[in-house]
Amino acid sequence: MILMILILVLLFGGIAAGFSGRMNTMLPRWISVGAIAINLFISLWMAAQPNTNSSPWLLQLKLNWIPSFGISFHLALDGISLLMIILTFFLGIIAVAISWNEIHFRVGFFHFNLLWVLAGITGVFLTMDLFLFYFFWEVMLIPMYFLIGIWGHENRQYAAYKFFIFTQASGLLMLMSIIALYFVHGQATDQYTFNYFDLLGTSMNKQTAQWIMLGFLAAFVVKLPVIPFHTWLPDAHTEAPTAGSLILAGLLLKTGAYGLIRFILPLFPEQSAAIAPVAMALGVTGIVYGAVQAYGQTDLKRLIAYSSVSHMGFVMLGVFALTEIALQGVVMQMITHGISTGALFIIAGLLYERIRTRDVTQMGGFWKSIPVASVITLIFAMASLGLPGLGNFVAEFLTLIGSWSANKTMTLIATIGIVFATAYSLRIMQKVFLGKSRLEHHQSLADLTARERLILLPLVIVIILLGVHPQPAIDLAKDGLQKTLNREFQAPKEPKIINPNYQTLTVPATEKGVHHE
Known part of the structure; x- marks a missing residue:
């Protein structure tokens, strides 16, 4: 149960x-x-x-x-x-x-x-x-x-x-x-x-x-x-x-x-293959469009939101590439995007609590006053642009490799979209933490409290671990992805079934390696 x-x-x-x-x-x-x-x-x-299942x-x-x-x-x-x-x-x-x-x-x-x-x-x-x-x-x-x-x-x-x-x-x-x-x-x-x-x-x-x-x-x-x-x-x-x-x-x-x-x-395996070119095109459009829109935003949360549109374009590209490597990249993208973009939203919320604005044109020069927050933001900004050593790089790299054999043109355009990701990620650092401050008394800004550091530190650790040692996550999803692509996604062996009167019906001898509840 x-x-x-x-x-x-x-x-x-x-x-x-x-x-x-x-x-x-x-x-x-x-x-x-x-x-x-x-x-x-x-x-x-x-x-x-340990998973000893054949399923x-x-x-x-x-x-x-x-x-x-x-x-x-x-x-x-x-x-x-x-x-x-x-x-x-x-x-x-x-x-x-x-x-x-x-x-x-x-x-x-x-x-x-x-x-x-x-x-x-x-x-x-x-x-x-x-x-x-x-x-x-x-x-x-x-x-x-x-x-x-x-x-x-x-x-x-x-x-x-x-x-x-x-x-x-x-x-x-x-x-x-x-x-x-x-x-x-x-x-x-x-x-x-x-x-x-x-x-x-x-x-x-x-x-x-x-x-x-x-x-x-x-x-x-x-x-x-x-x-x-x-x-x-x-x-x-x-x-x-x-x-x-x-x-x-x-x-x-x-x-x-x-x-x-x-x-x-x-x-719908046949229909998925039929619409794959259109779906991949929509994904690549999202990658480029979301990145361009993110670069043009002045509201920090809106900027991060459009970066999500861009990152989710890699999901569409990878899913409809219909290759195992691309799907592994999609699963990694689902995890790493949740960590990195979630952390950026947390930082945006913490800044709003301190300065009561999300307008990046009114920020700047915060590095000296809040260095810990600045360094943590830099880590997740670099993750967002796909810097090697961080989880997002693994996700995007696998997705691009897997989609290359399916559609080279779409893969090349998606790769260009990563350049735009670099632009909006660096813009966050430049507008918020570097340059000259446009806020009065910005030197009095409080850096991250112990509670806030305790919240962000696990996210930093996870995004680094996924960047340097992603294999456990890839291995965990591997069997399911293979069965999905091979159309062999059959039901697990029946466990105990509870009938409408809630009387337990015990299944006889279990097969080797199949867990029953």
């Missing part, structure tokens, strides 16, 4: 945090830290266990939920999803810590929404039932809407509405595709089910498959986001509180990338 525990701890922790806020504003903070820390410990423990699946839980409609509470964990939930809980603790002194009102409700959005993200990374997947996809939406709309900045309501409309509209298109796939499979096999593994290889004509795939694709490219569906992202990032920007950049965007790998490629 480990996989269910990961979700329940967050859901019940959120409820406890919400109610405890009425008694003491410190209780929600500690409850949130405790709940996420438990999950982080469990996920790291699972990662440390990429490490754990599985399947409960009959609404069997008359083919709906089950089906969770499964492989190396890809394990990496994603470790990232979720790691950044979740950072989000609680960075909001410790930033959130001063409705503290309990804030932490309720924070834990529930993490629960939704965890469910998205674990579920193997398409109905349940859509449920968790929607669970992410409402709490994030409240995080932006209540605790955001001046134009928070506009940004929250825009985020909600884009995500909800694209999510409804995915729901239509899920229902269509359900009926197409049922008519072909006389078995109506939302089970992911049963739906793999569903027989349908090419035109039907193309339309169903486009519904899934709409939800994922909007969440990623891909040009031209990106316009909600800069507004949401700019107006969100620091923890909200961290969750958006580090985790919510990754659910779109995860959806492309987990659902688009295995469910």
Whole structure:
């Protein structure tokens, strides 16, 4: 029941945090830290266990939920999803810590929404039932809407509405595709089910498959986001509180990338290959366009937001290159972008707390007064531009190598986009920390406190480790990526099944190397 525990701890922790806020504003903070820390410990423990399976699946839980409609509470964990939930809980603790002194009102409700959005993200990374997947996809939406709309900045309501409309509209298109796939499979096999593994290889004509795939694709490219569906992202990032920007950049965007790998490629392999040139072109356009827009921004958070659009272009390029090396780069990009861009948003939030502005034209010369913050920002700015020795370089290098054999022209253009990344990354350092200060009394700026250093130091360590020793993460995702590309992504062996009366049915002799729950 480990996989269910990961979700329940967050859901019940959120409820406890919400109610405890009425008694003491410190209780929600500690409850949130405790709940996420438990999950982080469990996920790291699972990662440390040797995998002797012949299958990429490490754990599985399947409960009959609404069997008359083919709906089950089906969770499964492989190396890809394990990496994603470790990232979720790691950044979740950072989000609680960075909001410790930033959130001063409705503290309990804030932490309720924070834990529930993490629960939704965890469910998205674990579920193997398409109905349940859509449920968790929607669970992410409402709490994030409240995080932006209540605790955001001046134009928070506009940004929250825009985020909600884009995500909800694209999510409804995915729901239509899920229902269509359900009926197409049922008519072909006389078995109506939302089970992911049963739906793999569903027989349908090419035109039907193309339309169903486009519904899934709409939800994922909007969440990623891909040009031209990106316009909600800069507004949401700019107006969100620091923890909200961290969750958006580090985790919510990754659910779109995860959806492309987990659902688009295995469910629609022929259609994926057919649209690959267009998808790669959109990815490369995003790389260049996002970098150019980032360079032209004066709002620091908006600048970082457009850098996310650029970095997520590498995800589209790598996914639709349809090579194992490129997909390894995509997984690394999902992790390293979450770390580096999340850290830059944290630094932007810390600067805003001190000088009450995000306008880079009013900054400058901060290096002398806040040297520790300056050095840490330099590390993540260099990571963002892909400096060797840091995690982002590994991600982009693998993606470019893997996409070269698929489309040399797109790969060359994407490589040029890295030059623009260098420009906006160096602009951050020049405008904020070097040159002459345009703020009065900037020498009195306080450098990072012990708490703030404790928050940023783990991010520094992780981005360096991923740059110098990325192999453990690559190895963990390798089997799942190979099975995805080879169309061999079959269901793990059945574990104990819980029937509607909750009587345990024990499966006879287990096969060698397969873990059962």
